[in-house]
Amino acid sequence: MTSWAVSLCMAVLGVLAATSEHRTGTIRATYIAVPRRGTVLAAKAAAVGAVALAAGQVTVFGSFLASAAIIGDRPITGQHLVLADQAAHLLAAGLSVAVFALLGLALGVLLRSTAGAIVVVVLLWHVVPLLVANLPAPWDRRIGSFMLAGLPGQVAEGAGAPSVYGDLLAPPAALAVLLAYAAVPLAAAAVAVGRRDA
Numbered sequence: 001m002t003s004w005a006v007s008l009c010m011a012v013l014g015v016l017a018a019t020s021e022h023r024t025g026t027i028r029a030t031y032i033a034v035p036r037r038g039t040v041l042a043a044k045a046a047a048v049g050a051v052a053l054a055a056g057q058v059t060v061f062g063s064f065l066a067s068a069a070i071i072g073d074r075p076i077t078g079q080h081l082v083l084a085d086q087a088a089h090l091l092a093a094g095l096s097v098a099v100f101a102l103l104g105l106a107l108g109v110l111l112r113s114t115a116g117a118i119v120v121v122v123l124l125w126h127v128v129p130l131l132v133a134n135l136p137a138p139w140d141r142r143i144g145s146f147m148l149a150g151l152p153g154q155v156a157e158g159a160g161a162p163s164v165y166g167d168l169l170a171p172p173a174a175l176a177v178l179l180a181y182a183a184v185p186l187a188a189a190a191v192a193v194g195r196r197d198a
Contacts, residue, residue, distance in 0.1 A: 002063040003056060003093040004149060008125055010052040010097050011104035015117040017048050018108025037193040041109065045186055048105050049098050056097025060090045092152035099182045106185030110192055124148065133164060141166040151178040
């Protein structure tokens with residue numbers, strides 16, 4: 001749950017990293033200082049990705065450790081609060097935060113509108129998964145397996161992992177889809193940046 005909320009925050013950070021310079025017009029000065037626009041986008045992606053990855057990992061591991069401290073050694077059915085058992089899932093959840101942030105950055109570059117990019121991020125973050133979850137079976141699981149929020153569980157546990165999204169992807173396939181959520185929009189943003197005026 002914590003990675004879900006921090007994903008939205010970091011996606012908004014990514015959007016703002018891209019759109020704030022366009023809104024104020026300072027992007028022109030940036031492109032004068034660094035004429036290679038792809039380099040500017042790569043630097044922004046590196047900065048946003050690093051901050052979001054750190055924030056995601058700290059938040060996910062912090063909430064896990066806080067939960068473990070609160071629960072202590074009381075047995076709760078379905079709760080496995082052993083760090084070694086959950087490390088892969090926690091790492092994947094933290095990585096998904098960075099992917100959301102890079103997706104937000106790419107959408108900000110492509111749309112050049114803070115409001116428009118945030119609306120698309122919220123649609124991908126919350127609305128589309130709700131719509132997919134209400135599709136008739138088996139389409140809910142088939143399409144849900146490709147929803148961004150459902151991928152960390154599949155990266156960590158593979159097909160058959162319990163999930164409200166879907167559970168059809170093996171870990172390597174889920175990781176490839178997760179990384180594609182960042183790589184494909186960033187590639188489109190790099191093409192768009194090279195073809196547009198500031």
